[in-house]
Amino acid sequence: MSASFLLITRKITDILRINGIFEKNTQIDIGVFPLLKKNDISFKIRILKTSGKLLSTFKVNYRMKFEIDLLSKDCSARAGKITTMHGVIETPIFMPVGTVGSVKAVHQTELKEEIKAQIILGNTYHLYLRPGLDVLQSAGGLHRFNSWEKPILTDSGGYQVYSLSHNRKLNENGVVFRSHIDGSKHEFTPEKVMDIERVIGADIIMAFDECTPYPCTYQYAENSMELTHKWLDRCIARFKASEPLYGYDQTLFPIVQGSIYRDLRIQSAEKIASCECEGNAIGGLSVGEPIEEMYQLTELVCSILPKDKPRYLMGVGTPANLLECISLGVDMFDCVMPTRNGRNGMLFTSKGIINIKNEKWKKDFSPIDEDGLSFVDVLYSKAYLRHLFHANEILALQIASIHNLSFYLWLVGEARKHIINGDFVRWKNIMMKQVASRM
RNA sequence: GGGGGGAUACCAGAGCGGUCAAAUGGGGCAGACUGUAAAUCUGUUGGCGAAGCCUUCGGAGGUUCGAAUCCUCCUCCCCCCA
Numbered sequence: 453m454s455a456s457f458l459l460i461t462r463k464i465t466d467i468l469r470i471n472g473i474f475e476k477n478t479q480i481d482i483g484v485f486p487l488l489k490k491n492d493i494s495f496k497i498r499i500l501k502t503s504g505k506l507l508s509t510f511k512v513n514y515r516m517k518f519e520i521d522l523l524s525k526d527c528s529a530r531a532g533k534i535t536t537m538h539g540v541i542e543t544p545i546f547m548p549v550g551t552v553g554s555v556k557a558v559h560q561t562e563l564k565e566e567i568k569a570q571i572i573l574g575n576t577y578h579l580y581l582r583p584g585l586d587v588l589q590s591a592g593g594l595h596r597f598n599s600w601e602k603p604i605l606t607d608s609g610g611y612q613v614y615s616l617s618h619n620r621k622l623n624e625n626g627v628v629f630r631s632h633i634d635g636s637k638h639e640f641t642p643e644k645v646m647d648i649e650r651v652i653g654a655d656i657i658m659a660f661d662e663c664t665p666y667p668c669t670y671q672y673a674e675n676s677m678e679l680t681h682k683w684l685d686r687c688i689a690r691f692k693a694s695e696p697l698y699g700y701d702q703t704l705f706p707i708v709q710g711s712i713y714r715d716l717r718i719q720s721a722e723k724i725a726s727c728e729c730e731g732n733a734i735g736g737l738s739v740g741e742p743i744e745e746m747y748q749l750t751e752l753v754c755s756i757l758p759k760d761k762p763r764y765l766m767g768v769g770t771p772a773n774l775l776e777c778i779s780l781g782v783d784m785f786d787c788v789m790p791t792r793n794g795r796n797g798m799l800f801t802s803k804g805i806i807n808i809k810n811e812k813w814k815k816d817f818s819p820i821d822e823d824g825l826s827f828v829d830v831l832y833s834k835a836y837l838r839h840l841f842h843a844n845e846i847l848a849l850q851i852a853s854i855h856n857l858s859f860y861l862w863l864v865g866e867a868r869k870h871i872i873n874g875d876f877v878r879w880k881n882i883m884m885k886q887v888a889s890r891m
Numbered sequence: 892g893g894g895g896g897g898a899u900a901c902c903a904g905a906g907c908g909g910u911c912a913a914a915u916g917g918g919g920c921a922g923a924c925u926g927u928a929a930a931u932c933u934g935u936u937g938g939c940g941a942a943g944c945c946u947u948c949g950g951a952g953g954u955u956c957g958a959a960u961c962c963u964c965c966u967c968c969c970c971c972c973a
Contacts, residue, residue, distance in 0.1 A: 551927050573926075611926045619928095632928045663926070707926090738925045746925095766926040773925075788927045795930050796923085811920070841930095842918095849930050 467499055467508045516655070516703040516730045518762050524871050527880075528754060528781035531871040534731075534762055536655040537700035538595065538603040541570045543762060543783040544867050546774065546860045547605060549791060551575040552582060553598045556791050557849040558857065560599050566826040567857040568865075570602060571655075573786050576648050577609035577616075577640070581631055585651045593653030593698040605786070606654035608645050610661035610680075610707065610735065611767070622662065624679065642686035646694065646704075653698045658733065659687040661707040663766075666740040673711035680709045681723050688727060705764060707735040708753050717749055721756035731762040734782075738768045747776055754781035771800050771863055771887040775880045778867050785864070790856035795849045797841050800859050804889035806834070808852070813838045820851070826858035863887070 499507045517535040524530065534541040548555045548563065550572045555563055563569045574594055583597075591597035594604055612629070613620060619630040626641035642660045649657035661680040664673055684706050691704045706724045710716030724732050734753050737746045750765060757763050764784035765777050774785055790800060797809040801821045806813070808820075813834040820837055821829040828851045840848035863883075870876040 547926095549927065556927080557930080575927080578927085605926095607926045612928095614926090616928070658926075661926095733926085735926065740925090764926090769925045785926095787925050788929090789925050792927065792929065792931085793924060796932090798924080807922085809921090844930075846930075 464499060471507060515701050518731065518760065520760065522872050524779075524876050525874060526877045527779040528751075529779050529867070529871045529876050530759075530781065530783060531868045532762065532783060534603075534783075536603045536703075538601060538655055539570070541603055541784075542865075542868060544774075544778045544864045544871075545570055545784050546864045547571045547573050547784060547786040548857050548860075549573045549786055549788050550598075550600075552578045553594060555853070555857070557795065557846075557853040558791075562854055563600075563857070564602070566828075566854055568861050569857065570861075572600060572602075572604055574604055574606045574652060574654060575609070575612075576606050576645055576652065576658075577612040577629065579606075579652055580609075580638070580648050581633055585648060588653075589651050589697070593651070595653060595698075603656070604652075604654040605656040606649050606652050606658060607766075608649065608658040608660045609640055610658065611663050613661075614663035614665055614739070617665070622679075624682075626660075626683075627662075642683040643690040646687055646690040650694055650697055650702070653696070653700075653702070655700070655702060656731065657691075657702055657704055658766075659684050659704060659706045661709060661735055663739065664709060664711045664736045666712070668711045670711075670713055670716075673709075673713055673716055676711075677709045677716050677720050680707065681720070684724075684727065688729075703730045705729055705731045705733045707733040707766065708757070709736045711736055712741050712745055712749065714749070714752060717753055718756060721753045725757055729761070731764060731784075732757045733764040733766050735766045737765065738773070738787075743773070746773075747780065750777050750782065751780045771860070772884050774860070774863060775867065775884050775887070778864070778871075779877065779880055790860045791853050794852035794856040797848075797852065798856075799852060800856050800887065801891070802859070802863075802883070803886055804891040805887075806891045808834060808838050809841050810838075820855055821859070824855060824858060825862055826854055828854050829858070 498509045501507055518532060519535075520530050520532040522531045530543070532543040534543060548558070548567070548569050550556075551574065553574055555569075555572055558567070563572065579588065579594070588594060588597060594606075595601060609627075609629075613622065613627050616629065616632060619632060621628045626639055626644070628637055628639045630637060640660065645660040646657075660683050662676045664676045668676075687704065687706075696702045706727050706729050708717065708720045708724045710720040734750060734757075737749060746768075754763055762783040763781060765782040767787055768774065768777060768782075768785050769787050770789060777785070793800075797807055799806040799808050799820065802823050816834040817836075818834060819830045820832050820834055824830070832851055837848060837851055840851070867876065867880070870879040
């Protein structure tokens with residue numbers, strides 16, 4: 453409860469300011485707070501003028517909540533809602549990646565109003581190195597720092613254990629990274645990662661894990677999984693022993709590992725399920741294994757993870773991957789593909805994949821995506837976007853990123869609609885072929 | 892008028908007797924990218940083909956076993972002095 457206090461006062465001052473009541477240095481007395489029962493997750497606040505006239509009401513949630521709106525009949529897909537203090541996330545959802553506090557080449561306004569992103573990612577390792585914890589804490593957390601008022605999820609740096617494996621040393625206690633920026637040494641332990649994620653202040657924070665490479669021997673995968681499990685216990689202990697810093701709740705998601713080995717995946721999924729966190733993640737996939745393998749392992753793990761908690765498949769994927777994994781019971785996705793591949797000239801559309809740099813688009817003056825919903829889709833032609841890429845113009849990266857993210861959010865939104873309408877599988881089977889074709 | 896420096900593939904530019912179908916950039920063409928060291932990276936860029944062969948370094952001739960490289964002339968460009 454006390455954790456919510458700051459956010460509530462902040463919100464009240466905003467309302468007073470909007471109504472022209474609040475002046476600088478005015479003291480606000482918050483009269484009586486509603487009494488809360490232990491399992492309540494939200495309450496309503498009413499702001500009254502002294503005359504008794506109702507000025508405003510708003511609802512405050514102080515714990516994450518997941519509700520399932522509908523379960524698909526012909527597959528394991530679900531449509532749900534995750535409620536956080538920064539807003540509601542409708543699932544299945546795709547979360548744009550904003551590693552260093554910015555979804556590359558995209559403004560927050562575009563993210564919110566064009567792309568309709570409901571939650572974005574940040575990265576613990578990268579934000580810790582730059583701008584650093586002192587800046588983030590002084591700013592009042594990442595939401596305030598980067599002006600993103602909706603939910604944020606931070607990855608723990610577990611992916612960097614994999615992607616930056618050439619400049620880190622792993623041991624039982626944690627990982628010593630050599631900064632890719634200046635070569636300085638930084639030790640990441642589960643406790644330290646929890647402390648950093650408290651400072652960053654994302655709504656959903658990930659446990660510190662090791663994302664195993666592919667291929668990976670059984671022995672390595674087993675040892676790594678056991679280490680990830682030990683780290684998870686330490687993450688949970690530190691998380692429970694600490695408080696959020698900015699007046700809103702944070703929730704911790706553990707991560708299933710086990711590489712491509714079914715028995716390890718089962719063991720890991722059972723361990724993660726037993727932690728009773730408010731959501732669970734599947735890691736260590738989409739690192740180069742055959743796609744069928746990824747689907748089978750996702751299905752296996754989903755069958756073990758609790759049904760009443762959101763499931764987050766980390767780092768996935770292509771539009772087809774999303775659709776398939778939604779049908780297997782995944783609720784949340786993130787991937788650099790729409791942004792990175794977009795910056796490299798690849799456009800994802802409902803009719804297939806376009807390499808916009810190719811010569812074939814040189815004189816194609818048709819819209820980038822005639823079925824697309826964002827303003828860039830109809831405002832600009834393929835030929836113009838191709839020209840911008842060839843001329844190395846910054847605008848090319850912006851247009852491609854906005855388009856791709858907008859398409860990804862549209863895709864998961866449509867998936868949700870079709871789950872609710874009860875015709876998800878039929879729709880999915882048609883879309884899977886279309887989105888994976890080359891134009 | 893006098894003196895000097897150049898001309899190399901789509902462009903810029905190295906090479907200055909054999910290891911040269913010719914470095915390196917850029918441009919062109921294509922490919923890769925899945926919890927972001929990424930506006931990045933890789934391949935390819937005279938013609939046919941498996942090795943290999945054929946035509947290429949402003950033009951024409953020559954020296955040499957062998958020339959993008961040396962010599963002669965021609966054409967064009969640039970710089971300095973008057």
